[in-house]
Amino acid sequence: MKIEKIIVRNFRLLKDFSIDLEDNLSLVIGKNNVGKTSLLLILDQFIGPRSEGKRSFRFNDLNLDAQEQLKEFMISPLLTEDTYSPIAISMRLLISYTDRDNLSNVSPLLMDLDVDNHFIAIGFDYYLPFEGYKDLHSQCAAQKLKFDAKHPVDDEAQDGSGEGVAHPEYDAMAFLNDNAINKFKLIRKSVKVDKDGVLDETNYVDFVDIPNFRIESVIQFQSIGARRDVDNRDVDKTLSSKTSDLYKAIEENQDQIEAKEDFLEQLKETDVKLTGIYSNIFSDIVDKIRQFGGLAPNDTIIKVISSLQHRELLKGNTTVKYEHDNKDLPENFNGLGYMNLISIIFDIDLMMKRFAKNKETGQLADINLLFIEEPEAHTHPQMQYVFIKNIKDLLNEGVKDEYGNKKPLQYIVSTHSSHIVADSEYDDIKYLHRLDGKNEVEAKSLKALSEVYDNQDHLRFLKQYITINRSELFFADKAILIEGDTERILLPAIIKKLDVTKVAAKPEQPLLSQNVSIIEVGAHAEIFVKLLNFLG
Numbered sequence: 127m128k129i130e131k132i133i134v135r136n137f138r139l140l141k142d143f144s145i146d147l148e149d150n151l152s153l154v155i156g157k158n159n160v161g162k163t164s165l166l167l168i169l170d171q172f173i174g175p176r177s178e179g180k181r182s183f184r185f186n187d188l189n190l191d192a193q194e195q196l197k198e199f200m201i202s203p204l205l206t207e208d209t210y211s212p213i214a215i216s217m218r219l220l221i222s223y224t225d226r227d228n229l230s231n232v233s234p235l236l237m238d239l240d241v242d243n244h245f246i247a248i249g250f251d252y253y254l255p256f257e258g259y260k261d262l263h264s265q266c267a268a269q270k271l272k273f274d275a276k277h278p279v280d281d282e283a284q285d286g287s288g289e290g291v292a293h294p295e296y297d298a299m300a301f302l303n304d305n306a307i308n309k310f311k312l313i314r315k316s317v318k319v320d321k322d323g324v325l326d327e328t329n330y331v332d333f334v335d336i337p338n339f340r341i342e343s344v345i346q347f348q349s350i351g352a353r354r355d356v357d358n359r360d361v362d363k364t365l366s367s368k369t370s371d372l373y374k375a376i377e378e379n380q381d382q383i384e385a386k387e388d389f390l391e392q393l394k395e396t397d398v399k400l401t402g403i404y405s406n407i408f409s410d411i412v413d414k415i416r417q418f419g420g421l422a423p424n425d426t427i428i429k430v431i432s433s434l435q436h437r438e439l440l441k442g443n444t445t446v447k448y449e450h451d452n453k454d455l456p457e458n459f460n461g462l463g464y465m466n467l468i469s470i471i472f473d474i475d476l477m478m479k480r481f482a483k484n485k486e487t488g489q490l491a492d493i494n495l496l497f498i499e500e501p502e503a504h505t506h507p508q509m510q511y512v513f514i515k516n517i518k519d520l521l522n523e524g525v526k527d528e529y530g531n532k533k534p535l536q537y538i539v540s541t542h543s544s545h546i547v548a549d550s551e552y553d554d555i556k557y558l559h560r561l562d563g564k565n566e567v568e569a570k571s572l573k574a575l576s577e578v579y580d581n582q583d584h585l586r587f588l589k590q591y592i593t594i595n596r597s598e599l600f601f602a603d604k605a606i607l608i609e610g611d612t613e614r615i616l617l618p619a620i621i622k623k624l625d626v627t628k629v630a631a632k633p634e635q636p637l638l639s640q641n642v643s644i645i646e647v648g649a650h651a652e653i654f655v656k657l658l659n660f661l662g
Contacts, residue, residue: 127221127222127223127224127227127232127492127493128147128149128221128222128493128534128536129147129219129220129221129345129493129495129536130146130147130220130221130222130245130323131144131145131146131147131218131219131220131323132144132145132147132165132169132217132218132219132220133217133218133219133220134165134168134216134217134218135214135215135216135217136188136189136192136213136214136215136216137164137167137168137187137188137189137215137217138161138164138187138189139159139160139161139164139189139560139565139566139567140161140164140165140168140189140566140567141189141191141192141564141565141566141567142566143161143566143567143568143569144569145165145556145558145569146556146569146571147536147538148536148553148554149534149536150518150521150522150534150535150536150537151517151518151521151537151538151539151550151551151554152536152537152538152539152554152556153538153539153540153541153546153547153550153554153555153556154538154539154540154541154556154558154569155540155541155542155547155555155556155557155558155600155601156557156558156559156567156600156601157559157560157601157602157603157641158542159560160558160559160560160567161558161567162499162540162558163352163499163540165497165538165540166349166351166497166499166538166540168215168217169217169347169349169495169497170347170349170497171183172217172250172314173219173250173341173345173346173347173495174347174348174349175347175348175480175485176486182307183215183252183307183310184307185302185303185306185307186303187215188213188215189565189566190565191565191566192213193299193302195213196213196254196302196306197298197299197302199213199259199263200262200263200266200298200301200302201266201298204260204263205259207256210256210259212251212253212254212255212256212259213253213254214251214252214253214254214310215251215252215253216249216250216251216252216253217249217250218247218248218249218250218317218325219247219248219249219345220245220246220247220319220323220325221245221246221247221248221493222244222245222246223244223245223246224244227492228492231343231344231491231492232246232344232492234316234331234336234339235248235316235331235336235344237316237317237318237319237329237331238318238319238320238321240320240321242321243319243320243321244321245319245320245321245323246316246319247316247317247318247319247325248314248315248316248317248341248344248345249313249314249315249316249317249330250312250313250314250315251312251313251315252310252311252312253310253311253313254306254309254310254311255309255311258309258310258311259309261309262302262305262306262309265301265305266298266301266302269296269301270296270298273296274296277294313332314332314333314341315330315331315332315333316330316331316333316336317329317330318330340486340487342484342486342487342491343484343486343487343489343491343492344491344492344493345491345492345493345494345495346480346481346484346491346493346494346495347495347496347497348477348480348481348494348495348496348497349496349497349498349499350470350473350474350477350496350497350498350499350501351499352499352500352503470498470501470513471520474496474498474520474521477496478525478535481494481496481525481533481535482525482526482527482528483527483528489527489531490525490527490531490532490533491533492533493533493536494524494525494533494534494535494536495535495536495537495538496521496535496536496537496538497537497538497539497540498517498537498538498539498540499540500540500541500542501513501517501539501541501546502541502542502543502545502546507545510543510545510546510549511545511546511548511549513546514539514546514549514550515549517537517539521535521537522535542601544597544598544600544601545597547597547600548592548593548597549593552572552573552575552589553571553572553573555571555572555600556569556570556571556572557569557570557571557572557600557661558570559661559662561662562662570660570661574660575588575656575657575660578656578657578660579656584653587650587653588653588654588657591650598643599643599645599661600661601641601643602641602642602643603640603641603642604640604641604642604643605642605643605644605645605654605658606642606643606644606645607645607647607651607654608644608645608646608647609646609647609648609649610646610648611646613646614644614646617644621637621638622638624637625637625638
């Protein structure tokens with residue numbers, strides 16, 4: 127069982143967005159501000175671990191076009207329930223299964239008994255129901271009346287010119303920013319899907335109406351964000367603090383029971399010794415308190431005892447060292463790149479343990495999805511190659527619980543690293559780019575290039591050439607194709623002269639300040655044309 131496709135509507139730049147996932151690794155690439163982090167955020171919002179303090183959606187999370195549509199709803203006459211179409215931030219997970227899969231957890235979601243249909247669709251909508259829209263419309267109209275009363279239109283200017291005084295306009299968008307999101311509601315549902323993977327949005331079942339159903343039994347999502355707070359300042363103990371999290375994840379594991387019991391026994395012995403020491407350290411304050419007396423003699427006697435908490439002990443009192451020339455050195459002596467890499471491995475191990483011990487259900491979910499955001503932070507190119515080479519070996523074994531039960535793992539890695547791209551399989555790559563002049567992005571699977579190129583030898587050459595030479599093309603805004611060494615040597619001078627001429631004639635952004643990829647293509651420029659069009 128696996129996620130075939132993620133479909134997102136109206137979340138930031140993900141206006142009408144879909145991305146296909148591979149069986150294991152899906153490598154999401156693209157320039158800045160094309161929705162990679164937005165994809166992580168909406169997955170975490172709808173299917174991520176529930177936690178206190180987790181922020182809900184905000185009005186600005188709505189795609190800009192959806193915001194404008196809602197504004198039009200507010201300033202236009204009230205729609206009827208039949209003509210109103212709810213505005214929503216939504217996500218759909220298209221899931222496929224085989225005859226070998228255990229369907230006990232997903233059986234309540236099956237809406238088509240066709241034996242050839244091996245799809246399930248899970249839907250999430252954060253939507254504005256009609257009643258919420260009607261309330262907002264009424265509030266907006268009332269607020270506009272008050273605003274207009276405070277800002278009347280004068281027929282004539284005070285100087286008698288008759289031109290009238292400029293009248294400030296009521297800001298319906300500001301009203302929505304303050305009030306709209308409170309009227310939105312969440313629905314989680316199973317959406318009917320046919321054997322070709324086409325969804326019927328009019329036919330669905332609300333999870334609320336399915337007795338004893340828990341989405342956590344079907345899918346678990348964990349993520350490792352780009353903001354990993356890795357630092358090598360002397361005061362920092364980034365890696366050391368992770369030992370506490372790992373301990374929490376493994377303390378109930380049967381394989382670790384003996385080690386845990388030894389740990390607790392040692393803590394009890396240490397408590398007894400520390401209590402004796404504390405009685406001497408704090409004797410002065412204890413004597414002072416005793417002098418105040420109470421209702422009965424010695425009523426206010428206090429003692430300071432040791433009560434080491436096994437979970438919290440590791441958080442501030444363990445130190446990760448690394449060995450160099452048979453000497454133990456502090457973790458912050460390591461470079462940021464190594465600390466980042468080690469931190470990711472710590473986090474991956476923690477996430478795998480969380481998958482194995484589902485906090486909500488206590489058992490493995492049918493689908494386990496991990497998102498790793500920008501693993502290349504602080505790392506040099508060679509280390510980035512090493513990471514992507516080894517990540518598959520680390521994660522392809524899937525998720526296994528303490529009883530030996532096993533489930534596959536799908537994982538998404540988002541990156542800006544051309545080095546990671548260069549050392550990846552092309553069929554794993556998902557390219558995100560912004561549509562010209564629109565508030566939305568699209569995702570393309572590079573495996574689709576096989577349909578674009580009639581000549582497969584051209585495609586094979588292209589993949590090999592870009593892998594070896596120019597993977598940064600995927601992160602550029604523009605490309606300049608050149609023939610060879612002569613052009614490569616001359617081009618910087620040509621561009622510099624061109625920039626000077628352009629600035630003198632008409633102020634424009636200089637080419638040297640733009641994100642341009644320069645590619646030597648020899649006599650094969652025509653092979654690149656379809657690729658450049660594919661990448662937009």
